[in-house]
Amino acid sequence: MMKTKLSLLFFLVAFSVSSAFAHALWIETPANGKKGQAQEIKIFFGEYEANEPDSAAKWFSNLKEFKLVLTAPNGTTKVLTASPDVYFYKASFTPDQNGTYKLSVVHEVATVYEHAKIEYYAFADVNVGNSKINTAFPVEAALTIRPDKHVLKVGESSIHQVIYNKAPFANQKITLVNPERKTIPTETDENGKFTFKPEQKGNYFLEAFTEEKVPGKLNGKDYEKVWHLVTYTTQVN
16 A cells, blocks of 8 residues: 555656646747848747647746847857747847857746746757857756757758756756657767757757756745756758
8 A cells, every 4th residue: 555655656746747847948940041031930838749839928937038049150149039929939030151050048937836946948050051060058058958960851860968067968868859749769878968860851859857956045935946948949851
């Protein structure tokens, strides 16, 4: 009887954590851009695998205050203005140089949820003119997914690395969702790396999560832990 109760308790705790983090923040944009041509960007919040983005009008806490940062190939940065649509926020920029433009969101949720402080990180790359990738990432992002090169065609592969607090996110399960919204079992190796080899065209969604047992106070509320969740999206042609 005790084992049954413990098993049930474990299930409920696991369900609570997984349910809270079924929701994620992610960026969608074409992987290729052109100099002088506007690049459209969409920022979503919701359940990616289920294809259920939340209405932009109902984003919780201070999510609507996110900052979408554009890092140009030469390293300069600017915050892009995003405006609400029905199920996403939209923004755009016009590339004026060749190389990799990086889009990033690093956002701390103002509300303590389930005794946790939540940190959302979202990334996407736009290649203009060549496929040499810019490997720089915002230093304030505790959890990142870093590709070693662009993967823009079916059958090509690249090595992605997940970094947590400047160290490899070693031997951890992560989420990889293909264009059919099916999850492909994926795990990092001892160096926090995994191979990404798309088998079909379309958008791919990558996600990593970790819980940090560090208590603190946020906006007058105590929390017992920090939840870090990062997404990286890319389009395969």
